[in-house]
Amino acid sequence: MMKVLVCISQVPDTTSKVRFKEGNTQFDTADIQYVMGPYDELALTRILEVRDAGTPMEITVVNVGDASTENTIRKAVAVGANHAVRIDAKPTDAFYVASQLAAFAKGQGFDLIVTGKEASDYNGNQVGEMLAELLDIPSISNASHIEVKGGKVVVEREMGGGKETVIAPTPFMVAGQKGFAIEPRIPAMRGIMQARKTPIKVVPAVPAEHLLTVESYELPPAKSGCKFVPKDQVDELVRLLHEEAKVL
Amino acid sequence: MSVFVFAEHKGGSFKKSTFEVVSYAKKIADMAGVELVAGVIGKVSDAEMAQLAQYGANRAMRDQQPDLETFRTRTYADALTQMAENVAANVIVFSDNFMGRGIAPRMSVKLKAALATSVVDVPKSVSPMTVKRKSFSGKAFSIVKANTPVSILSLVPNAFGVVEKPAAGFATTDFASKLRASDLAVQVEAAETVAGTMPVSEAEILVSAGRGLKSPDNWGMIEEMSQLLGPGCTTCCSRPVSDLGWRPHHEHVGQTGHVVAPNLYFAIGISGAIQHLAGVSGSKVIVAINTDPEAPFFKAADYGIVGDAFEVVPKLNKALKDFMSKQ
Ligand SMILES: Cc1cc2nc3c(=O)[nH]c(=O)nc-3n(C[C@H](O)[C@H](O)[C@H](O)COP(=O)(O)OP(=O)(O)OC[C@H]3O[C@@H](n4cnc5c(N)ncnc54)[C@H](O)[C@@H]3O)c2cc1C
Numbered sequence: 001m002m003k004v005l006v007c008i009s010q011v012p013d014t015t016s017k018v019r020f021k022e023g024n025t026q027f028d029t030a031d032i033q034y035v036m037g038p039y040d041e042l043a044l045t046r047i048l049e050v051r052d053a054g055t056p057m058e059i060t061v062v063n064v065g066d067a068s069t070e071n072t073i074r075k076a077v078a079v080g081a082n083h084a085v086r087i088d089a090k091p092t093d094a095f096y097v098a099s100q101l102a103a104f105a106k107g108q109g110f111d112l113i114v115t116g117k118e119a120s121d122y123n124g125n126q127v128g129e130m131l132a133e134l135l136d137i138p139s140i141s142n143a144s145h146i147e148v149k150g151g152k153v154v155v156e157r158e159m160g161g162g163k164e165t166v167i168a169p170t171p172f173m174v175a176g177q178k179g180f181a182i183e184p185r186i187p188a189m190r191g192i193m194q195a196r197k198t199p200i201k202v203v204p205a206v207p208a209e210h211l212l213t214v215e216s217y218e219l220p221p222a223k224s225g226c227k228f229v230p231k232d233q234v235d236e237l238v239r240l241l242h243e244e245a246k247v248l
Numbered sequence: 249m250s251v252f253v254f255a256e257h258k259g260g261s262f263k264k265s266t267f268e269v270v271s272y273a274k275k276i277a278d279m280a281g282v283e284l285v286a287g288v289i290g291k292v293s294d295a296e297m298a299q300l301a302q303y304g305a306n307r308a309m310r311d312q313q314p315d316l317e318t319f320r321t322r323t324y325a326d327a328l329t330q331m332a333e334n335v336a337a338n339v340i341v342f343s344d345n346f347m348g349r350g351i352a353p354r355m356s357v358k359l360k361a362a363l364a365t366s367v368v369d370v371p372k373s374v375s376p377m378t379v380k381r382k383s384f385s386g387k388a389f390s391i392v393k394a395n396t397p398v399s400i401l402s403l404v405p406n407a408f409g410v411v412e413k414p415a416a417g418f419a420t421t422d423f424a425s426k427l428r429a430s431d432l433a434v435q436v437e438a439a440e441t442v443a444g445t446m447p448v449s450e451a452e453i454l455v456s457a458g459r460g461l462k463s464p465d466n467w468g469m470i471e472e473m474s475q476l477l478g479p480g481c482t483t484c485c486s487r488p489v490s491d492l493g494w495r496p497h498h499e500h501v502g503q504t505g506h507v508v509a510p511n512l513y514f515a516i517g518i519s520g521a522i523q524h525l526a527g528v529s530g531s532k533v534i535v536a537i538n539t540d541p542e543a544p545f546f547k548a549a550d551y552g553i554v555g556d557a558f559e560v561v562p563k564l565n566k567a568l569k570d571f572m573s574k575q
């Protein structure tokens with residue numbers, strides 16, 4: 001039985017309007033709908049696919065967050081995770097989050113640790129590799145495919161102009177990116193019932209440092225508006241790109 | 249004290265993004281008044297190494313051990329950490345790409361150094377390190393401050409540009425870092441190179457097309473346009489296009505695909521859904537071509553043509569061909 005830990009973040013729904021408050025020092029959470037991080041959802045989906053394809057697995061999902069994340073965690077159970085854990089802390093910088101995850105995972109014998117490429121709010125792209133480093137296990141980040149063969153992890157990665165298939169013994173950490181799974185899994189009624197019955201284990205936070213602090217936020221400058229070029233005047237577009245925008 | 253930059257190469261040649269990140273690191277080294285040291289892993293000739301001086305590197309360290317031929321995240325992080333410690337680096341710089349994203353978080357833990365990824369600008373302050381980075385999938389920026397004496401930055405490709413600033417002297421020292429045998433169990437089973445293609449995230453110009461093109465058979469004109477625009481240009485697509493298998497997955501841009509920041513982005517037959525825009529809003533100039541004058545992409549675009557791609561693109565290709573032949 002392979003013991004797998006899937007780390008899930010909770011992020012604002014992708015269609016959320018991003019606004020800040022208190023002099024642009026805080027994210028305005030009013031009217032924000034939260035969902036499971038899209039990459040994390042795909043990572044979890046892929047792991048479930050691998051289990052369904054015949055690799056026996058015991059899947060634990062873990063989130064570092066306050067009680068407001070429990071619906072997101074429940075959804076992970078509803079699609080098929082076996083155990084659910086919430087580490088009771090406010091996720092701030094990546095090192096702090098990774099330290100919480102490492103303190104929880106240490107000594108539990110997880111064979112495979114899976115994260116998404118990034119949480120879509122702060123887009124750190126850091127937690128997975130930091131966790132692997134804290135646990136001192138090898139890893140691949142930004143993986144586009146994963147399989148398990150004969151107890152080994154087989155991972156595809158796309159690096160500048162090429163693709164490699166890498167095979168690694170466990171324990172191992174993989175952070176999944178696009179292509180990992182195509183569509184996230186939708187919970188079935190049975191899963192939803194199951195998730196209601198599954199307790200979420202709440203673990204207290206451990207002391208850890210904050211290496212990076214957000215000082216303030218900025219919104220990108222508004223575009224000055226689109227200049228329309230008639231469809232039969234493509235030469236004019238080329239001229240504008242060359243002379244006005246200076247990008248050709 | 250020094251600034252240390254990871255100078256990535258491909259098969260012994262440095263990439264354009266490497267020259268960009270060296271230029272950027274030089275800017276920081278000048279701000280801090282310290283030297284710039286480049287770290288190189290693998291087989292790179294002395295002549296190629298010397299190119300780093302063009303962009304301001306004062307010296308370079310090179311580790312050519314055979315065990316480093318395969319990219320293994322932990323091993324590379326081990327080697328680069330030893331180099332950075334050797335030169336007492338207080339700022340470490342990466343390009344925000346496949347390798348950088350893997351290595352930098354590990355070095356952050358090893359060195360207890362704050363890491364800012366997706367950095368888009370020159371630091372506002374070097375000590376404490378304060379820098380602007382992308383967040384919320386490109387919908388906003390955050391200004392972050394390091395709480396540690398050493399900091400690590402990874403720079404979004406094309407955010408700074410390549411700047412020549414020749415260093416007065418330059419030398420390469422060979423360095424043999426201590427590597428652990430245990431990592432060798434991580435092995436590359438198969439490798440496939442897509443020759444001559446520029447990674448989407450590093451391209452200066454992107455020609456992107458969406459479901460509006462109706463069938464994978466219609467990409468000929470898109471590829472032609474990309475070719476006309478030269479070697480810094482490549483093609484990409486919206487998510488449904490790669491999900492349908494019309495185009496390879498590595499071309500998918502947007503919130504769940506590549507986040508790109510080219511100088512010029514052509515959006516052809518793409519509606520401009522918020523998840524797509526999240527990945528392309530960092531582009532300097534956006535051109536949208538769409539039959540629907542109400543397509544949301546026009547709100548994010550600098551230039552627009554309302555029209556049928558099958559009519560407009562062939563004409564545009566002809567105009568580009570004329571233009572390029574006169575350059
Ligand atoms: C969690 C989540 C994450 C997502 N992530 C991404 C992502 O990373 N990237 C992404 O792209 N999408 C993403 N999506 C999907 C996104 O919401 C849109 O569905 C998608 O971007 C639409 O792709 P499209 O514009 O190619 O297709 P469509 O929406 O079908 O638009 C086609 C466009 O082509 C135009 N058109 C039709 N015929 C022609 C013609 N002959 N000439 C010119 N124009 C024509 C139409 O007017 C229309 O505007 C995500 C969605 C979710 C829910």
Ligand SMILES: Nc1ncnc2c1ncn2[C@@H]1O[C@H](COP(=O)(O)O)[C@@H](O)[C@H]1O
Nearest residue numbers: 007064091115116118119124125126127
């Ligand atoms: N609060 C969190 N709890 C659990 N896992 C997280 C949390 N934040 C991030 N992760 C995981 O780490 C990955 C990278 O996140 P980040 O480095 O924040 O972009 C995410 O895709 C998740 O898998």
